[in-house]
Amino acid sequence: MTDLFESVVQPLRYPFIIRGLWASFMVGTVCAVVGAYVVLRGMAFFGDALAHAILPGIAVAYLLNVNLLVGALVMGLLTALGIGYLSRRGQIKEDTAIGVIFAACFALGVALLSTVRSYSVDLTHILFGNVLGVSDADLWLIAGLGVVVLAVVILLYKELLVISFDPVLAATLRLPQNTLHYLLLMLIALTTVISLQTVGVALMVAMLVTPAATAYLLTRRLWHMMIVGAAIGAISSVAGLYLSFYANLASGAAVVLVCTAFFLLAFLFAPRRGVVWVRMRHRR
Amino acid sequence: MVPALEVHNLSVRYDGAQALDNVSFRVQVGERVAVVGPNGAGKSTLFKAIVGLIHPQGGVVQTYGAEIGYVTQRSTVDWNFPVTVHDVVLMGRIGKMGWFRWQRPRDREMVRRCLAQVGMLEYANRQIGELSGGQQQRVFIARALAQEATILLMDEPFSGVDMPSQEAILALLENLREQGITILVSTHDLNLAVERFDLLALLNRQLVAFGPPRQVITPHALTAAYGGQALWRGEDYALVMGDIGCCGETRDRYD
Numbered sequence: 189m190t191d192l193f194e195s196v197v198q199p200l201r202y203p204f205i206i207r208g209l210w211a212s213f214m215v216g217t218v219c220a221v222v223g224a225y226v227v228l229r230g231m232a233f234f235g236d237a238l239a240h241a242i243l244p245g246i247a248v249a250y251l252l253n254v255n256l257l258v259g260a261l262v263m264g265l266l267t268a269l270g271i272g273y274l275s276r277r278g279q280i281k282e283d284t285a286i287g288v289i290f291a292a293c294f295a296l297g298v299a300l301l302s303t304v305r306s307y308s309v310d311l312t313h314i315l316f317g318n319v320l321g322v323s324d325a326d327l328w329l330i331a332g333l334g335v336v337v338l339a340v341v342i343l344l345y346k347e348l349l350v351i352s353f354d355p356v357l358a359a360t361l362r363l364p365q366n367t368l369h370y371l372l373l374m375l376i377a378l379t380t381v382i383s384l385q386t387v388g389v390a391l392m393v394a395m396l397v398t399p400a401a402t403a404y405l406l407t408r409r410l411w412h413m414m415i416v417g418a419a420i421g422a423i424s425s426v427a428g429l430y431l432s433f434y435a436n437l438a439s440g441a442a443v444v445l446v447c448t449a450f451f452l453l454a455f456l457f458a459p460r461r462g463v464v465w466v467r468m469r470h471r472r
Numbered sequence: 473m474v475p476a477l478e479v480h481n482l483s484v485r486y487d488g489a490q491a492l493d494n495v496s497f498r499v500q501v502g503e504r505v506a507v508v509g510p511n512g513a514g515k516s517t518l519f520k521a522i523v524g525l526i527h528p529q530g531g532v533v534q535t536y537g538a539e540i541g542y543v544t545q546r547s548t549v550d551w552n553f554p555v556t557v558h559d560v561v562l563m564g565r566i567g568k569m570g571w572f573r574w575q576r577p578r579d580r581e582m583v584r585r586c587l588a589q590v591g592m593l594e595y596a597n598r599q600i601g602e603l604s605g606g607q608q609q610r611v612f613i614a615r616a617l618a619q620e621a622t623i624l625l626m627d628e629p630f631s632g633v634d635m636p637s638q639e640a641i642l643a644l645l646e647n648l649r650e651q652g653i654t655i656l657v658s659t660h661d662l663n664l665a666v667e668r669f670d671l672l673a674l675l676n677r678q679l680v681a682f683g684p685p686r687q688v689i690t691p692h693a694l695t696a697a698y699g700g701q702a703l704w705r706g707e708d709y710a711l712v713m714g715d716i717g718c719c720g721e722t723r724d725r726y727d
Contacts, residue, residue, distance in 0.1 A: 228553060343572045344571075346562075346566055346569070346573075346574070347566070349559075349563070350563050350566060353550070353555060353560075353563070354544075354549070354563065356523075356525065356542060357563060357615075359523075359525050360524070360540060360542055361566055362567075363566075407554055408554050408555075408556065408599035409554055409555060409559060409599075410554050410559070413554050
């Protein structure tokens with residue numbers, strides 16, 4: 189018992205680990221809440237693309253020597269609006285629009301970063317996260333943006349629910365669907381930006397989708413899905429960080445693997461919807 | 473007689489094709505209309521134009537300021553979405569609740585009342601996918617009631633619904649008439665339309681016939697709406713609908 193206590197407390201001696209834990213905790217929570225909409229509206233590809241597309245923003249911020257998250261933020265919002273605009277025009281399908289923009293932006297980002305001599309090290313951090321490098325300023329930015337995202341989700345809960353569940357009703361109620369859709373894209377962009385340092389660009393989509401998908405299997409109301417997802421996201425993030433500390437693994441990867449383990453458990457054993465449950469019912 | 477809905481010279485183009493061509497009719501408060509026609513006749517388009525989801529190319533829809541409840545086809549709903557029966561009915565209140573607000577006791581009370589009226593109160597906490605087809609339709613009727621709709625449009629509410637559920641929905645519609653709710657239902661079931669509705673709108677892009685079912689349903693009108701696919705057997709009021717097979721034979725579907 190004391191051993192367990194000791195192994196939980198021991199990493200907490202290092203301030204950078206405490207900062208990393210806070211960052212992971214907040215990111216895990218916010219991602220899962222926004223992720224509920226990503227899962228329900230089938231926007232996983234959009235989320236993944238957005239994460240990659242912010243790379244040039246980071247590169248420019250790096251070259252200009254300003255906070256990387258600021259560059260990511262600007263680029264994330266621009267990309268969200270750009271994809272939204274291209275796909276709404278209707279000449280090309282949404283996933284095609286996403287594919288074009290995402291690859292172009294990512295390539296531009298890599299090209300810009302390759303002009304910097306020591307880019308290989310930094311690119312790794314951007315791609316896979318560097319949660320132990322989170323500064324106090326980053327922490328405040330994550331907290332601030334996280335609060336904004338959660339506040340919007342809570343205040344516009346019923347409106348976002350209706351445009352996701354029943355666009356026809358939303359239209360008959362004269363809700364501004366386009367505006368709400370863009371707002372949702374921007375919430376996803378903000379979420380992507382704050383997740384950058386914990387899991388990085390490449391694994392970002394897992395934080396958006398996996399805890400929310402796990403919660404989807406376990407719940408049957410949207411706000412339950414958000415709360416359960418947030419709990420799973422937060423627990424996985426913290427547990428993943430401990431795992432990376434003791435097993436000496438890359439932190440972002442460890443967090444995502446813990447998330448996936450939760451998902452597999454739910455997929456197999458979720459009441460009513462889990463594979464095992466369904467099998468048993470069929471046998472009877 | 474108080475008019476509830478007036479459609480005047482309505483024409484709609486949809487995906488480059490003429491979906492509705494110069495459709496005009498008038499419905500009084502509390503009347504129940506069955507909209508019947510073959511696939512692609514423009515039944516859904518007519519409803520969407522009435523609700524204001526699509527802009528007509530010409531013509532006017534006059535609803536006299538009524539709130540319109542629209543129950544879409546079951547296939548358009550994601551039944552695995554994490555919402556309960558209560559949540560769905562509450563969505564009807566959104567227009568009345570205002571922005572940024574969560575439900576208050578009176579919204580909850582309204583939801584309960586509407587669910588009680590359709591006999592679904594005990595299912596309030598079920599996820600919508602756990603209901604039968606008929607129950608799902610009743611929940612969406614409850615949502616229209618929560619919306620305080622006075623015109624109710626239902627797109628194919630009887631498809632994939634068993635007979636007892638169909639009767640339950642019809643009884644409910646009878647009830648709503650007493651509340652002065654005007655109802656338009658699209659259906660493939662010509663018999664049902666003739667037997668159980670006040671008015672029949674026979675649609676095939678144009679409005680082929682409109683009026684009390686037994687007056688408007690003539691062999692001529694049916695042929696105009698369905699081509700050779702509907703046959704009329706005058707004496708016993710049974711309708712014979714059949715598909716013309718590859719070899720010109722007619723298989724009876726209703727008798």
